[in-house]
Amino acid sequence: MPKHDTPLLDQLESGPWPSFVTDMKRMAEKKPEVYDILGQLELSFKDRITHWKHGGIVGVFGYGGGIVGRYSDVPQQFPGVEHFHTVRLNQPASKYYSTENLRAICDLWDKYGSGMTNLHGSTGDLVLLGTRTENLEPLFWDLTHDLGQDLGGSGSNLRTPSCCLGQSRCEWACYDTQEVCYALTMHYQDEIHRPAFPYKFKFKFSGCPNDCVAAIARSDFALIGTWKDDIRIDQAAVKEYMAGNYPANGGSHSGRDWGAFDIRKEVLDLCPTGCMWMEGDELKIDNSECTRCMHCINVMPRALRPGTEMGATVCIGAKAPILDGAQFGTMVIPFVKVDKENDFQDVIDIIENVWDWWMEVGKNRERVGETMQRVGLPTFLEVMGIEPTPQHVKEPRSNPYVFWKEEEVEGGFERDIKEFRKRNAM
Amino acid sequence: MGYDPNNPMEGRITDLGPPHYSKFLPPVIANNKGKWLYHEILEPGVLVHVSETGDECYTVRVGSARLISIELIREMCDIADKHCDGYLRFTTRNNVEFMVDSRDKVQPLIDDLKSRGNKFPVGGTGAGVTNIVHTQGWVHCHTPATDASGPVKAVMDELFDYFTSMTLPAQVRIALACCLNMCGAVHASDIALLGVHRKPPMIDHERITGVCELPLAIAACPLGAIKPAKAEVNGEEIKSVKVNVERCMFCGNCYTMCPAMPLADPEGDGIAILVGGKVSNSRSAPKFSKMVIPFLPNNTPRWPEVVEAVKNILEVYAKDARKYERVGEWAERIGWEKFFEKCNIPFTDKCVDDYRLAYDTWRTTTQFKYTNATAKYTG
Numbered sequence: 001m002p003k004h005d006t007p008l009l010d011q012l013e014s015g016p017w018p019s020f021v022t023d024m025k026r027m028a029e030k031k032p033e034v035y036d037i038l039g040q041l042e043l044s045f046k047d048r049i050t051h052w053k054h055g056g057i058v059g060v061f062g063y064g065g066g067i068v069g070r071y072s073d074v075p076q077q078f079p080g081v082e083h084f085h086t087v088r089l090n091q092p093a094s095k096y097y098s099t100e101n102l103r104a105i106c107d108l109w110d111k112y113g114s115g116m117t118n119l120h121g122s123t124g125d126l127v128l129l130g131t132r133t134e135n136l137e138p139l140f141w142d143l144t145h146d147l148g149q150d151l152g153g154s155g156s157n158l159r160t161p162s163c164c165l166g167q168s169r170c171e172w173a174c175y176d177t178q179e180v181c182y183a184l185t186m187h188y189q190d191e192i193h194r195p196a197f198p199y200k201f202k203f204k205f206s207g208c209p210n211d212c213v214a215a216i217a218r219s220d221f222a223l224i225g226t227w228k229d230d231i232r233i234d235q236a237a238v239k240e241y242m243a244g245n246y247p248a249n250g251g252s253h254s255g256r257d258w259g260a261f262d263i264r265k266e267v268l269d270l271c272p273t274g275c276m277w278m279e280g281d282e283l284k285i286d287n288s289e290c291t292r293c294m295h296c297i298n299v300m301p302r303a304l305r306p307g308t309e310m311g312a313t314v315c316i317g318a319k320a321p322i323l324d325g326a327q328f329g330t331m332v333i334p335f336v337k338v339d340k341e342n343d344f345q346d347v348i349d350i351i352e353n354v355w356d357w358w359m360e361v362g363k364n365r366e367r368v369g370e371t372m373q374r375v376g377l378p379t380f381l382e383v384m385g386i387e388p389t390p391q392h393v394k395e396p397r398s399n400p401y402v403f404w405k406e407e408e409v410e411g412g413f414e415r416d417i418k419e420f421r422k423r424n425a426m
Numbered sequence: 427m428g429y430d431p432n433n434p435m436e437g438r439i440t441d442l443g444p445p446h447y448s449k450f451l452p453p454v455i456a457n458n459k460g461k462w463l464y465h466e467i468l469e470p471g472v473l474v475h476v477s478e479t480g481d482e483c484y485t486v487r488v489g490s491a492r493l494i495s496i497e498l499i500r501e502m503c504d505i506a507d508k509h510c511d512g513y514l515r516f517t518t519r520n521n522v523e524f525m526v527d528s529r530d531k532v533q534p535l536i537d538d539l540k541s542r543g544n545k546f547p548v549g550g551t552g553a554g555v556t557n558i559v560h561t562q563g564w565v566h567c568h569t570p571a572t573d574a575s576g577p578v579k580a581v582m583d584e585l586f587d588y589f590t591s592m593t594l595p596a597q598v599r600i601a602l603a604c605c606l607n608m609c610g611a612v613h614a615s616d617i618a619l620l621g622v623h624r625k626p627p628m629i630d631h632e633r634i635t636g637v638c639e640l641p642l643a644i645a646a647c648p649l650g651a652i653k654p655a656k657a658e659v660n661g662e663e664i665k666s667v668k669v670n671v672e673r674c675m676f677c678g679n680c681y682t683m684c685p686a687m688p689l690a691d692p693e694g695d696g697i698a699i700l701v702g703g704k705v706s707n708s709r710s711a712p713k714f715s716k717m718v719i720p721f722l723p724n725n726t727p728r729w730p731e732v733v734e735a736v737k738n739i740l741e742v743y744a745k746d747a748r749k750y751e752r753v754g755e756w757a758e759r760i761g762w763e764k765f766f767e768k769c770n771i772p773f774t775d776k777c778v779d780d781y782r783l784a785y786d787t788w789r790t791t792t793q794f795k796y797t798n799a800t801a802k803y804t805g
Contacts, residue, residue: 008726008727009727011727011728012576012579012580012727012728014583015579015580015583015586016544016547016583016586017489017491017544017547017579017582017583017586017589018489018490018491018544018545018546018547019491019544019579020491020493020494020575020579021579023491023493023494023495023497023498024493024495026495026497026498027495027496027497030497034495037565041564041565041573044564044573045564045573045576045726045727046726047692048692048695048724048726049564049690049691049692049695050563050564050567050568050569050570050690051564052564052566052567052568053568053685054568054569054681054685054688055568055685061434061435061438062438062440063440070566070568084566086566090443090444091444092444092445092446092447092449092450093444093447094447094515095515095516095517095518096447096450096451096452096455096513096514096515097450097513097514097515097516098449098450098512098513099503099506099507099512099513099514100512101445101449101450102499102502102503102514103500103503105499106496106499106500106503109496110496115495115496115497116493116494116495116496117493117494117495117496117499118492118493118494118562119490119492119494119499119516119520119522120492120516120520121609122559122561122609122610122611123609124518129493129565129566130566137429137431137434138428138429140429141428141429141438142428142429144438144439144440144442145437145439148442148445149442149444149445150440150441150442150443150444162518164518165515167459167460167462168447168451168455168459169455169462169475169483169485169525170462170465170475171462171463171464171465171475173460176460178447182443182444182446182447185443185444186443189441189442189443190441193440193441209706209707209708210706210707210708211705211706211707211712212518213518214518214611214614214705216705216707216712217611217613217614217705217712218611224707247466247467249552249553249750250464250465250466250467250473250552251466251467251468251552251592252467252551252552252553252592252597253552253553253592253749254467254469254552254592255470255552255553255554255591255592255593256553256592256593256594258749266749266750270709270750272709272710292707293707293708293709294706294707294708295708295709295750298708299750301464301465301466302463302464320603320607320608320609320611320613321606321608321613321677322606322607322608322677322679322682323648323677323679324648324782325781325782325783326608326613326614326714328614328712328714
C-alpha cells in the first residue's frame with residue numbers, strides 16, 4: 001500500500017507531546033497498511049467527519065463479545081483498512097506487564113493485525129486496533145494456545161473488570177483490589193463472554209475513597225475501600241510535617257512557593273466535618289464524626305493512615321449520560337468485608353442479588369442505575385434486602401408523595417362507599 | 427498445530443481469563459505488597475514508595491499517546507529490560523510507569539528516557555496536568571462528533587509545562603470523549619472536552635427498511651421525537667420514521683440503534699467544554715462536570731479554539747484557586763457567576779439546564795454575587 005499525502009496530520013508531528021502521527025509513520029514502514037490508517041484519518045481531518053461505517057457484527061465462535069466490528073466507508077481508496085476490527089484483550093490486574101508478555105502480544109499483533117493499539121481502552125482492556133475478519137479465529141487460537149490469554153467484554157455483558165493498583169504499590173488500599181478483580185473476572189467468565197444482560201455491566205475496584213479507577217463515576221458496581229475503626233496517627237510524624245521536615249501531600253505541591261506548611265489551614269480547616277483539632281502539639285480526631293474523605297491522609301501520608309479494620313463501601317448504578325443523564329453510584333452498602341478466605345462470597349452475593357433482579361425487570365439497553373431510578377431507591381433496597389438508613393440519602397424527601405403499601409395502612413385499602421355515605425352525605 | 431478452519435471447534439480453548447497479575451509484578455512490588463508505609467513525589471514524574479521492610483520502589487512516570495504502535499511498545503520493553511528487570515505498568519490515564527528498586531537506578535533510567543527525543547516525557551504527578559484520558563475519535567469510531575487523538579495532542583502540546591511541573595493548586599484531570607456516549611466517561615473531570623452534534627439525524631428512507639428495526643429506532647429517542655411515518659421510495663410507499671426536529675437534543679442514540687439515521691456533520695459537529703467535575707471523595711463529594719462552553723468548531727488539525735479555551739480556564743484557576751482546591755471546588759466557592767466573569771466566558775441560554783431534573787440547578791435564593799453579567803441591572 002502506498003504512502004498518502006497527509007498535510008493535516010503532519011502538523012501534529014511538531015510540539016513537545018509524543019506524536020501518534022510520528023509513531024504511526026514509523027509503524028507504517030514495517031506494516032504498510034498503517035499508511036491507509038493515516039490516509040483515511042487524513043481524509044477525516046479534511047472532511048471533518050468519521051469514515052467508519054456503522055457497526056458490523058463479527059466475533060469468534062462461542063463468544064458474544066470481545067471483538068468490535070468496523071468497516072471503512074472508503075475501502076477502494078484505503079484497502080488496508082477495509083476491515084478494521086478491534087480486539088479487546090482482558091488486561092492483567094492493575095496493568096502490570098512483563099516485557100516477555102508484552103512482546104508476545106506485540107508479535108501476535110504483528111502477525112494478525114495492523115500493529116496499532118490502545119494501551120489501554122477506557123474500560124481497561126488492552127485494545128488491538130484493526131484487523132480483518134479472517135484473522136480473528138487464527139488470532140484467538142494463538143492467543144489462547146500460545147499466550148494463555150483471553151478476550152475482554154463488549155456488548156450487553158459483564159465488561160472487563162478493572163482495579164486500581166491497590167496494595168501492590170499504595171499504602172492506602174483498604175483491600176486487595178487486584179485479587180478480588182482477578183477472582184471475580186475468573187468467576188464470571190461466562191458473563192463476560194456471552195451477553196445475557198439488558199445492557200452493559202461494569203465492575204470497578206478502588207482501594208480507597210480517592211477512587212483512582214473512577215469506580216463511583218463509571219461502574220454499575222463499585223467497590224470502594226474504607227475502614228470502620230480509627231485513623232492511625234503517628235504524632236511524631238505530625239510534628240515533622242509541622243516543622244516542615246516532611247513535604248505536605250507527598251510533595252505534590254513542590255513546584256510553587258505556597259509558604260510554610262500550616263496544619264490548621266491545610267488540614268484542620270479543610271476537613272469537611274471539622275472533626276480534627278490540636279491539643280498542644282498533639283493532633284486529635286473525633287473518629288465518630290469522620291466521613292473518611294482521605295484529605296488529611298492525603299496531605300500527611302507519613303503521619304496518618306486508614307484504620308486497621310478495613311473493607312469496602314458498595315456503590316451501585318453509575319453511568320455516563322446516555323440516555324437519562326449521568327449518574328454517580330448510589331451508596332447501597334456502607335461496609336462489607338472483602339475477604340479472600342471465603343472466596344469473596346459476601347461480594348458475590350451482593351452482585352448476584354442485583355443481577356437476578358435487573359435481568360428480570362431491566363429494559364433493553366437500560367443500565368442498572370436507570371432501572372434503580374425508574375423503580376425508586378426504596379424498591380431497590382427492598383429487592384436487595386437492605387433496611388433503608390439515613391446514610392442512603394443526602395437528605396430526606398421534601399415532597400409528601402409516599403407510596404404507601406396497603407399492608408402498611410391500618411385496615412387496608414378496601415372500603416365500602418355505601419357505609420361511607422351513611423356517615424358522610426354528599 | 428494452529429487454527430484449522432475446517433475444524434474450528436477442534437482443540438478450542440475458551441474462558442481462560444487474564445493472566446494472574448502475580449506473574450507480572452516486579453520483585454520489589456511482589457515482596458512488599460500490602461506493606462507500603464508512605465510515598466513521596468521526589469520531582470515531577472518521579473515517586474518513591476517506602477515499605478515497612480525498608481525496601482523502596484522508585485517509579486518514573488512518562489506520558490504516552492493512547493494510540494500507540496507495537497514498535498513503540500517494543501521500545502518501552504527495551505527500556506524496561508535494560509533498567510527495570512523486564513517489568514513495567516500502565517496507569518488508568520495512559521501513562522507508563524517504569525519502576526526500579528534503588529535510588530541510584532533512577533537517573534540512568536531518566537537519562538535513557540530523555541535520550542529518545544520527545545517520546546517519553548517524564549511527569550504527570552501531583553498538582554499538575556496529567557495525561558488526558560480519551561476515546562477513539564475518527565481513528566476507529568463510527569459515531570464520533572470530533573476526533574480524539576488529534577485534539578488531545580494539540581491540548582497536551584500547549585499544556586506540556588503543566589505536565590512536567592507541579593505548580594497548580596491541585597491536580598487537574600482533563601478528559602475527552604468524542605460523543606455523548608462518553609466511552610471516556612468525561613462526566614466527572616476537572617476539564618472535559620466533549621464531542622457534540624448539532625444537526626438532527628437525516629433519514630435514509632432507501633436503506634431504513636433493510637438495516638433498522640423501526641420500533642427500536644423509535645424507542646431509542648429519550649424525548650419521543652421519532653415517530654412512525656410513511657415515505658416514498660422508487661414510487662412505492664414504505665414504512666419509515668420522521669423526526670420532530672424541535673424536540674431533538676442531538677444525543678445520537680437513534681443512530682446507535684439505526685444506521686439509516688446518521689447525524690454527523692462537518693459544520694454541525696464540534697466540542698463542548700464542561701468543567702468542575704471530580705471523582706475523588708477527598709474533602710467534597712464527587713461532582714459532575716458542568717457545561718461552560720456549549721460549542722467550539724472542529725478546526726483541524728489543531729483545534730485552536732479548544733486549546734485556547736482549556737488554557738484560559740486552567741490559567742485563571744491556577745491564579746485564583748487556593749491550595750488543594752480542585753477546579754469544581756474553586757468554582758463553587760467563588761460561585762459559578764464569578765467563574766464566568768473571571769474566565770471571561772460569555773454565558774448563554776445553552777448553559778442553563780432544561781432537561782430532566784433541571785429545576786435543581788436553577789437559583790432559588792436571593793443570594794448571588796453581582797458580576798459583569800448583572801451590570802445592566804445595577805449600572
